[in-house]
Amino acid sequence: MKNTTLCYIEKNGMYLMMHRTKKQNDANKDKWIGIGGHMEEFESPLDCIMREVKEETGLTLTDCTYRGLISFCSPAYETEQMHLFTSHNFEGELKTDCSEGVLEWISSDDLMALPMWEGDRIFLSLLPQNIPFFLLKLVYDTEGSLRSHQLSFCGDDRKPLLISACLLGTACRYDGASKPISDTWIKYLSDKYILIPVCGEVLGGLPVPRLPAEIQKNGSVLRCDGCDVTSAYRYGAAQILRFADLSAAKTALLKARSPSCGKGTVYDGTFSGKLCDGNGITADLLIKNGITVYTEEELSCL
Numbered sequence: 387m388k389n390t391t392l393c394y395i396e397k398n399g400m401y402l403m404m405h406r407t408k409k410q411n412d413a414n415k416d417k418w419i420g421i422g423g424h425m426e427e428f429e430s431p432l433d434c435i436m437r438e439v440k441e442e443t444g445l446t447l448t449d450c451t452y453r454g455l456i457s458f459c460s461p462a463y464e465t466e467q468m469h470l471f472t473s474h475n476f477e478g479e480l481k482t483d484c485s486e487g488v489l490e491w492i493s494s495d496d497l498m499a500l501p502m503w504e505g506d507r508i509f510l511s512l513l514p515q516n517i518p519f520f521l522l523k524l525v526y527d528t529e530g531s532l533r534s535h536q537l538s539f540c541g542d543d544r545k546p547l548l549i550s551a552c553l554l555g556t557a558c559r560y561d562g563a564s565k566p567i568s569d570t571w572i573k574y575l576s577d578k579y580i581l582i583p584v585c586g587e588v589l590g591g592l593p594v595p596r597l598p599a600e601i602q603k604n605g606s607v608l609r610c611d612g613c614d615v616t617s618a619y620r621y622g623a624a625q626i627l628r629f630a631d632l633s634a635a636k637t638a639l640l641k642a643r644s645p646s647c648g649k650g651t652v653y654d655g656t657f658s659g660k661l662c663d664g665n666g667i668t669a670d671l672l673i674k675n676g677i678t679v680y681t682e683e684e685l686s687c688l
């Protein structure tokens with residue numbers, strides 16, 4: 387079994403990625419990946435990632451957090467254990483020539499659209515969440531398609547709770563603001579649960595800020611200028627259902643009345659401030675898949 391390391395270096399909402407275009411017989415050919423490589427004899431994972439980052443980018447990491455261990459299993463390749471890191475601080479100048487590919491800072495909004503391994507999308511989507519150290523097993527078939535995955539959190543017996551990111555203070559609402567619950571509630575919840583912040587609209591690729599949108603009587607979602615954003619809402623909801631599946635979360639705390647997160651009551655589609663019965667797109671998908679959804683008006687249920 388081979389051991390490798392990978393680091394996602396982030397700065398100002400951009401990730402340093404490598405487009406693997408140069409190496410001969412490269413299993414990652416034409417894909418975008420983070421920075422890393424094989425562990426050498428007598429190296430620890432930290433030794434390895436520091437060396438790989440220096441060699442490939444010219445940068446010296448001044449912080450580095452060990453986030454998880456990924457096992458890649460495939461009949462086509464030797465099983466690989468990859469030690470995954472993130473870093474937000476470094477020193478030095480970025481190299482312009484790298485023997486393995488082309489280095490580029492990519493906005494976090496554009497990351498998921500790049501050609502990459504299916505499993506990479508899973509752990510990349512986990513990294514912005516403030517989750518504990520995780521073990522992820524990815525099983526690929528001979529054609530390189532992901533066949534199954536299994537995620538577990540280490541040394542933590544708290545249950546996972548999906549939570550609307552804006553309730554934790556992330557400025558992801560349409561107006562560029564957040565709607566945080568009190569610090570007391572956040573402490574209570576984080577003592578009891580592994581909080582997995584999610585925002586269906588951002589995960590659906592919508593910008594912050596954005597024009598407000600409401601669900602129409604026919605189920606579509608229209609922005610106030612008439613633009614149909616249903617597919618973005620549905621895509622974001624599907625991503626959150628995938629987080630639920632990955633983390634085995636059975637409960638979600640979502641923002642009341644939002645066209646994504648609302649449960650039981652949402653705005654009625656006329657942009658007049660009137661409410662009607664119904665669920666937001668994400669809340670509805672989670673409920674239909676057996677996830678218990680609460681809003682911040684039901685905190686005492688948690």
Ligand code: SF4
Nearest residue numbers: 550552585641644647
């Ligand atoms: S989609 Fe949900 S999490 Fe995102 S801003 Fe709206 S209410 Fe908050």
